[in-house]
């Protein structure tokens with residue numbers, strides 16, 4: 001009887017999905033614990049009052065000292081714990097860059113594999129209503145350059161929950177980039193505690209034959225709207241969200257480009273040295289003969305993110321600029 | 334109060350009241366959605382620190398500010414109209430609408446920047462002081478920072494560098510008892526932050542940060558000391574943040590009783606009372622100052638309102654000074 005069955009999904013916002021993943025994993029594994037600044041208060045909500053549910057000792061408010069608590073997380077991770085730390089805004093990762101890049105990413109390699117580093121760093125990135133230059137950056141491309149770091153860029157509540165659970169269970173350092181503008185996006189999220197989304201598996205959000213749109217994080221929904229408007233003009237776009245940048249699901253991407261012969265990459269970070277640059281290099285070397293024209297990269301301008309709403313809007317890509325790039329790519333602009 | 338002349342006291346009063354009036358107006362306009370962004374940190378209740386410290390400075394001295402920086406800049410002599418325009422994201426703002434509340438500054442009055450990165454200024458101020466020495470001037474650099482910021486590595490690194498090189502810096506810790514939602518007792522094991530000065534071999538002083546005259550006296554001493562080449566000072570001003578950490582903060586981590594106490598320490602009222610008790614001024618004179626300031630703030634709002642938005646055309650000169658792309 002239907003009414004006896006527990007619901008399989010729950011309608012959750014992105015921040016609630018993150019919270020559910022944290023809570024489930026903490027209930028499953030006593031070695032998981034949380035650290036960060038004002039995480040019990042939780043400006044965006046994912047960890048608000050979570051200490052009341054999982055125990056005071058497992059949700060630690062730290063002093064304002066990113067270098068110390070990220071370093072401490074590395075120390076805890078190599079000695080049997082599974083820390084999940086929060087950097088309040090991804091921009092502040094610069095304050096603990098050594099701990100991330102020289103320590104977390106390399107310690108396993110440098111010790112000849114004697115240790116593993118099951119550490120997750122959650123960090124909200126991206127633009128959100130005039131947060132200005134030091135609270136708006138997309139940091140993922142910067143870290144793609146560093147071997148040893150896995151990188152998640154969930155674009156919706158289901159992936160946020162599923163990927164975070166995988167990240168926590170993973171034995172390597174994972175940078176988990178939440179997007180500030182997505183915290184209130186909502187969706188039906190699976191409730192089964194066994195549900196996860198594996199790292200390294202792209203999702204194809206829309207199938208199409210004319211052009212592949214590769215979009216990440218906050219840009220995925222804009223890419224889908226762009227695809228919808230392109231469809232009205234008779235252009236069939238395939239939208240791919242890699243969900244994790246490291247590891248990268250190259251198979252799904254290359255298969256799509258082999259089919260469409262055209263690629264547009266979309267990200268909210270800056271153009272130069274961005275995610276799109278790496279994807280373009282990959283596709284041009286692996287699928288050159290299938291490409292019917294140059295790859296087009298859509299990204300933010302190469303500049304610090306401005307405060308003024310007018311300038312901020314002009315800095316970031318949107319559904320219109322994505323659609324225009326796709327039209328140009330297929331030669332129908 | 335023999336050592337304070339009337340002109341100075343009126344100036345301190347006016348500065349504090351200008352900060353109060355400005356911040357209250359910003360709070361009101363933010364509530365109405367007129368100010369872009371949500372990370373607007375107001376300094377109502379902390380006016381005496383900005384006013385007392387900056388009154389001890391010359392125009393050509395430097396200040397390095399924080400995310401809660403409107404008051405510092407007003408006290409250093411910036412004009413409220415261009416500040417208000419900046420908060421509204423207008424081209425006439427001090428940072429041409431590029432910076433906003435967290436990055437508001439006026440270099441022409443000696444402001445070297447508000448900052449969105451907690452603790453960043455603690456190493457920038459020693460650099461400005463080093464520059465003054467290398468250029469052969471006797472300028473002093475003041476670094477404002479909070480109790481929360483005193484836990485960043487930059488606090489320790491900046492103080493050590495300044496003390497070792499005897500740089501003309503005054504480190505001003507505005508201890509309002511909280512780093513965001515975290516009370517001081519949960520973020521550090523000491524109560525008096527000035528005690529840390531001992532570890533770097535510089536003077537450490539704690540003053541009542543709600544008493545503008547006490548702040549002014551201590552700051553004057555530290556600034557003169559720095560100017561004479563005797564090195565840095567750590568000055569801790571204990572104060573209170575009346576409003577939430579930022580404009581959207583529900584502030585549910587502080588009890589109603591605690592919040593009710595704040596106004597008992599009102600730095601503006603305290604100065605008012607002392608002035609009148611000691612016959613330095615009259616109620617009507619203070620009233621006149623207040624209405625002048627209120628009018629100035631209204632004019633600033635009108636200026637901001639009428640100012641143009643920046644043009645979305647790029648200005649590459651803002652990224653590289655030569656305008657390269």
Ligand SMILES: Cc1ncc(C[n+]2csc(CCOP(=O)(O)OP(=O)(O)O)c2C)c(N)n1
Nearest residue numbers: 092401449450451479480481482511512513
């Ligand atoms: C490096 C860094 N970490 C965290 C933050 C987020 N943040 C902004 S203000 C603040 C609290 C600062 O406390 P304090 O230094 O005492 O200054 P107050 O806000 O009390 O004036 C925090 C945690 C930040 N902006 N930068």
Ligand SMILES: [Mg+2]
Nearest residue numbers: 479480511512
């Ligand atoms: Mg504080």
